[in-house]
Amino acid sequence: MGDVSAALERYDPRPERWSNRHDLVVLLKATGHRNNEIAEKLDYSQAYVSLILGDPRAKQKLEEYTQRLADNAIDVRAKLDLLSAEAIETAAHWMRERKDQLAPVSLRSAFGILDRAGYSKVEKHLVGHVELPLDRLKAMEKQAGAANRALEEFDYGREVVVESEEDNGKGGTAGGGTGSTP
Secondary structure, rough: OOOHHHHHHHOOOOOOOOOOOHHHHHHHOOOOOOHHHHHHHHHOOOOHHHHHHHHHHHHHHHHHHHHHHHHHHHHHHHHHHHHHHHHHHHHHHHHOOOOOOOOOHHHHHHHHHHHHOOOOOOOOOOOOOOOOHHHHHHHHHHHHHHHHHHHOOOOOOEOOOOOOOOOOOOOOOOOHHHEEEO
16 A cells, blocks of 8 residues: 555646647636636546646746736727727817718727727707697507507618508608608
């Protein structure tokens, strides 16, 4: 029994030489993969993956990779912050000086950058009190119901015309608009 104990004490299951394959296991772990996913991708056993990740060299590499990933994430955030100032200037320029022209790619890009940087669109909500006669309110409810049914029946992008009972076939549209859906 003494020989087995001595052999077990000398046995070190960790890899003797560190190679790119071991680095790849650690890199996959740093990018969020689970051990069983790493084993499946690299055709290793889960035990072997655990063995590699338990190695002190792997722990050190994992810390380095995690730090690099965090640094890159901070760099992206800083770049977005810098670009957002330029995006605001681009948007302001187009709003001030080129009101009559269609928005070019640069303006759409500016708003895309602002959106990704965390600047949200300003939304305006109007809240007020409206008094309507009961019969007019019921007529509006019928129109809304007819419009909803029409939207359910047709594909988006097609024109939908909803006639109210008041129009009696005069070709009016619900809401007084064109009746087109987005």
